Amino acid sequence: MAMWIQAQQLQGDALHQMQALYGQHFPIEVRHYLAQWIENQQWDLVDMDNPAEEAKAKRLLDNLVAELQMKAQLQGGEDGFLLKIKLGHYANQLKSTYDRCPLELVRCIKHILHSEQRLVQEATKVSCGSGVVAMDTLSQRHQQINQTFEELRLATQETENELRKLQHSQEYFIIQYQENLRIQAQLSSLSSLTPAERTQRESALQSKRATVESWLTTEASTLQKHRLVGRRHTHSVPNIYPLPLTSRCEKLADLIWQNRQQIRRCEHLTQQLPLPGPMEELLNKLNADITDIISALVTSTFIIEKQPPQVLKTQTKFAATVRLLVGGKLNVHMNPPQVKAVIVNEQQAKALLKNESTHSESSGEILNNNCVMEYHQATGTLSAHFRNMSLKRIKRSDRRGAESVTEEKFTVLFEAQFSVGSNELVFHVKTLSLPVVVIVHGSQDNNATATVLWDNAFAETGRVPFIVPDKVLWHQLCEALDMKYKAEMHSERGLSEDNQVFLAQKAFTSSSNNPEDYRTMTISWAQFNRDSLPGRNFTFWQWFDGVVELMKRHLKPHWNDGAILGFVNKQQAQDMLLSKPNGTFLLRFSDSEIGGITIAWVAENPNKSGERMVWNLLPYTTKDFTIRSLADRISDLNHLLFLYPDRPKDEVFAKYYTPPLY
Known part of the structure; x- marks a missing residue:
């Protein structure tokens, strides 16, 4: 319960982040009333990628529901009546949500507890003399990101309001335009009237025509200006690395998709009422830009949630998990994509990062290397769990100098094709695992571990695969x-x-x-x-x-x-x-x-x-x-x-x- 007591002391952005961890998938009331029980369970001992562990997860679910029902029964008196009903409802809700997928409950609670621990550690890490927690670089970055999101939200909302005004103005314009056509028809029919009647009617119609045409001219100019405003905020979507990762990536996806929908509505309005000017060219440019932004977002949020082991023994089962952080928001799960895993060597990894063609190239054969991504409704995550992969064989490169086989590094490439927006947009995405060293015998393990440790400790961000310094400070x-x-x-x-x-x-x-x-x-x-x-x-x-x-x-x-x-x-x-x-x-x-x-x-x-x-x-x-x-x-x-x-x-x-x- 100690962790929950500390979590309740969080303030500001940290408190908001903690609150965002909870929802229908796991109500915060359950965390509060079962705090001690939850923290006493050994959630980390459940292997999420081992189907045999499902029975263990099911016992944890059943025990959680039983604890919740017991807590509900203990509520008495007038004040406890509503709480008794609420806790009973939560017990039934959790049972219904996770009964067929108890491992997802474990995944959810592990994520919550680890996130709470991180937030508490960050909040208590540095204190100034007065006892107030000092804002470190990370919290400043959180604040900057939140501020940027708020600016984007307001800009998108402003554009939405402008677009609605434009649509209303254009609809009224079309009505007036039809009125102008009716007046033109009436003017044409004046020839059948007597001279006196024609003069009187013509004078009235010309006056009305002048008024309508003047309004149309002004309004057409205004519409053109309104449409040009569409160029505005699309380019201001920043290239940021959001934390906490999932919620901020989803928020960014939501904003980008709203901008794309606004551009599509602008295109529709333009087709309804073509006006002279560079509007079509501008909209095409905006469409291309927003598509590039969506592509960058999808590509960068296709991540490896659970890395394959960095010392990989042939003929031995191993697991990995990949996830698309924005899969739920972009409805990618409506057409579940398939992910493929292949092992590639250093040269092939370099070519991949340069976007050179390496289609179908690999340096070995992985069994059970295809997996369909699954959408978990309770947590809103789209992921693929490779539970039973095995490296059947490996093809090694020519070694350099004194280099041993345990110094050669490979990587597992995960690739998939995602359809977004009712198959309007299709993206081919790929991501590389951390470097792995392949061994064929247990006696090679310690030397392989040395290669991995040196690489993990001293590799520089953005390096060419898999360059590391030959010397480091002691x-x-x-x-x-x-x-x-x-x-x-x-x-x-x-x-x-x-x-x-x-x-x-x-x-x-x-x-x-x-x-x-x-x-x-x-x-x-x-x-x-x-x-x-x-x-x-x-x-x-x-x-x-x-x-x-x-x-x-x-x-x-x-x-x-x-x-x-x-x-x-x-x-x-x-x-x-x-x-x-x-x-x-x-x-x-x-x-x-x-x-x-x-x-x-x-x-x-x-x-x-x-x-x-x-x-x-x-x-x-x-x-x-x-x-x-x-x-x-x-x-x-x-x-x-x-x-x-x-x-x-x-x-x-x-x-x-x-x-x-x-």
Whole structure:
């Protein structure tokens, strides 16, 4: 419930964004009255792209409905009567909406919770001295975008009003024009009258004719000016990147489509009453411009919602999801498009971005690579879920120099054809996934992961596929490794400055303990994961990745508890322990073995009375911990008494001991 309490404190634009998350698909009242229950459920554990998870999603839906009905029954008294009815209605509504698609409920709630969390984090990230949240660059951008949308809305509304006036004026003009034709006919019939009657009638008709023609001339000029106003705001639709993405893209689509409809109505009025001037040419230009804008919008909002895995193993199932953010607003779902996925190499990706013809070119074969986009009424989303793709084969390019197969990058191309406006407009769209590295064996995984990490961390926006710098500053790599480590540990405890100095000593074969000595140093890709460390048969990355895998699989709780120092060399461990009582121990990562951790402790030297020494056990690896846990192994070793610096071992590890069997 803590998140909902914080969300209720949001103000201004953040509050409006939070309110916009709710609607008929998920009422805000449900979020309010079931806040604690909703936040206690493990929504993130449901795999949206696995049909087998539908049963889990169905249980969550049923439990949500049951909780809502229970909450409704608890309402009593006069004040609670209306709430009881409302909550009961919401329970039935959610059951009806999501009973056949419970995964969509999970998707909806996950989106709401993640969005709320983002808004709360943004609002509390920076505070000034008076305690007022400072407006950062992102919130300023939100404000600018909202202001631009309001200007566009007002301009479009103004044009709509002008167009209605024009239509009214033109209709009246046509009536008067018909009246003028009737007068002309009456003038022609004067020849049958007597001279006196003809003179009298002619004088009256000429006077009336002069009045009507004068009005027509003036009105024709006015109509022409009104039509020229149509050139106005169409060109002012900005090229912006809206956030929150979906709602603002839809708002932009709505405005653009209104402008297009106004241009079409102008064309219709022109056909009804052709007037001399450049009107046809202007309208053709406006039509072309607005079509280009719609094309740009559709193309740029065709996005990959769930990326394929960036390390892709052949003959292994994988999933991806693509989405058209404006699909609902433009009614694309009325003619459901089909999306195709193909894998392309670096050269083919370059050609695609240059709009060179690469039709039917691919670098491999993906099974189950066609998917029809589905429209989800409750959330208003149009998306295609590729749930069972598999890379059957891959065609590799010629390698350059020392480049290995795990350094070659591919990308998955998603392409589709969308019809907009009752098939009036047809757009061929495509989007590329993040770079992927294809492997055929699990042993290639760590080297492939290195390629992906380097690319994700150091690729520049708008680059030519898939160019990355060969060298980066050491502190930049440290930031990337820290993010990787915290993500794998699901922890805020990342790599400390001392940890980073340890890693620098390993990467550069240095003995300096001063962080400043490494701040301006650069590390190359070869130093990172091509050349082996001195005296070892593995690279810097392979050693680091081995640590991450070991921690992730077996030792994550101990790292998060602060029980593992890890990044300490043998000499440092000796210096630290010799100043402590016998039986004091610490845990450090092995220098000589990938994915190994050793226990170092201080004790008496059995061969020399009165002398103490530091002992090091052979490293434990994943293989050892699948047999017996670290905590149990520490419990077994009676000579280990205190975790460095002075914590009794049972105080730290007892909660992880395996209970004895009786």
